Amino acid sequence: xxxxxxxxxxxxxxxxxxxxxxxxxxxxxxxxxxxxxxxxxxxxxxxxxxxxxxxxxxxxxxxxxxxxxxxxxxxxxxxxxxxxxxxxxxxxxxxxxxxxxxxxxxxxxxxxxx
Amino acid sequence: xxxxxxxxxxxxxxxxxxxxxxxxxxxxxxxxxxxxxxxxxxxxxxxxxxxxxxxxxxxxxxxxxxxxxxxxxxxxxxxxxxxxxxxxxxxxxxxxxxxxxxxxxxxxxxxxxxx
Numbered sequence: 001x002x003x004x005x006x007x008x009x010x011x012x013x014x015x016x017x018x019x020x021x022x023x024x025x026x027x028x029x030x031x032x033x034x035x036x037x038x039x040x041x042x043x044x045x046x047x048x049x050x051x052x053x054x055x056x057x058x059x060x061x062x063x064x065x066x067x068x069x070x071x072x073x074x075x076x077x078x079x080x081x082x083x084x085x086x087x088x089x090x091x092x093x094x095x096x097x098x099x100x101x102x103x104x105x106x107x108x109x110x111x112x113x114x
Numbered sequence: 115x116x117x118x119x120x121x122x123x124x125x126x127x128x129x130x131x132x133x134x135x136x137x138x139x140x141x142x143x144x145x146x147x148x149x150x151x152x153x154x155x156x157x158x159x160x161x162x163x164x165x166x167x168x169x170x171x172x173x174x175x176x177x178x179x180x181x182x183x184x185x186x187x188x189x190x191x192x193x194x195x196x197x198x199x200x201x202x203x204x205x206x207x208x209x210x211x212x213x214x215x216x217x218x219x220x221x222x223x224x225x226x227x228x229x
Contacts, residue, residue, distance in 0.1 A: 004157075031215075036175040040123070042203060042219035043158070058216070090157050094215060101207050101215040105157030 003027065004106035006091050011111045013078065013085060018040030021076045021109045030095065032074035033103065036060060039087040046089075073089055078111060086113050118206050120220025128228050133191040135223045137204035140185065144206040146215070149178065149189050152201045152222075161202070162189070194227045201225070 004025045013019045023032065030047045031050050035043040045058030049068040063082025068074055074093075088110050092103040120137045127133050137147075144215045148163035163177040164171045164187065171178045177190040180218055207215040 006157075033217075040222070042118075042120070042221045043217075044219075045216060048216065092157075101209070101217075102148070102160055102163070103215070103217055105150075105159065107157050108155070110155075 004091060004093055004104060006089075008109060009107070011109055012114050013111060014114050016080045018077055019078050019111070020024070021089055021091075021111070023074045023076065023106060025072050025074075025091075025093045025104075025106075027093055027095070027104065028071070029093035029104070030071070031093060032068070032091040034058075034064070034066065034074070034076045035090045035092065035093075035108040037090060037108075043090060048074065068083050085111055087111060118204060118218050118220045120204050120223060122223060123221065123223045124226070126226045126228065127194050129194065129196060131194050131227075133194045133198070133225055134188060135202055135204070135225070136186065136188045137206075137207050137220050138184075138186045138200070139218075141206070141208070141218075143208040144187070144218075145209050146207045147178070147180065147187050148205050148207075148217070149176075150203045150205065150219075152203065154183075158203060191225075196227045196229050199225055199227050 007022045033048040034046040047066040049055035065077045090108045091106040094103045118139045130205045149161045151157035151159040151161045162173050162176050166182050180187045204220040205217040206215045
């Protein structure tokens, strides 16, 4: 059963703590993305990766970091520098080719600050 | 130039009615316009998409109308059903990206279909 999995579903962060959100896909997609969703707002791009060991900043990368060591994995770390981390985080992936624009989303991780 | 503006922010329609959501863009390099549907607590799912070489695309009760000269596109949901109640996002991207694509999303429209 192919798809994108994100874990955990809920994550709690203490002040000054770094937390890592997991994103795994078994769709054999080349590109992966991280978005942040706040209530009443659209999705904003944090980071994206087109190939392994390469990634680019999106529109709101400050306070976040990523890695792409494997094609199927693209973890996101929310660092202590991100002062307002409470949001719904969505991971997505897309294929390279004629249908490359279609992004498929995971179920999301809701991050809350204690 | 990268913005996609979506309206209305919220929409309430009666069962069987037509729901219309509009989006406008500035970047003329955009050449792919998808609509995503999102239920509470879930990730968005692709609903329907259009490229600027056609003015309309229909899939079941969902239709995208595209006006290239006005740089606008809209989603029409015919015979709206309570199960259509969700948040809808328009988006746009350009094929100038070398791999994958950066989607620019609208702000979203929360649709409620009353029974």
